[in-house]
Amino acid sequence: MEAVIQKVEKEIQEILAGNPEHFLVRIKIKPTNNIKVFIDGDKGVGIDDLVKYNRALYKIMEETALFPDGDFSLEVSSPGLGEPLEMHRQYVKNINRYVEVVKNDGAKVEGLLSGVSDTDVTVEETKGKGKKTETVKHIISLQDIKSTQIQIKF
16 A cells, blocks of 8 residues: 555645645545545645646546556545644644644643744643733644644634
8 A cells, every 4th residue: 555655645746746835735545445635735725726636646547557447536635624734834824723732742732823933833822811811822842742633713
């Protein structure tokens, strides 16, 4: 499967080269030959682009007989809100959104993602209510992060 993932990654990177604002996040292949390709963009990625990428990649996979019997399915999508942030570019894209960071030691920090550098992120956590409200800035090393999820606040 690793060879298949590498081949799919090479092909999708060539397809994405025409639009440097879009980038590959992850490729998953299930035992049923269901290939899922997750693409994101610095300003998001539209459904029309995802359809275009899907068609181009599907055509290449058929032509190269990556699965000789044609026994595969392909899904190209953007990572949903339920998917964790995986790449530095995703953190940058989501500055000023609420996140939940789970650190490697299991500690959780919820708050506004207010900054991203090459080595860490800044999350501003608001504690208390009314006049007793205080904001605590947490600077968390990217190496110390197990996962980061976008939180929807109403």
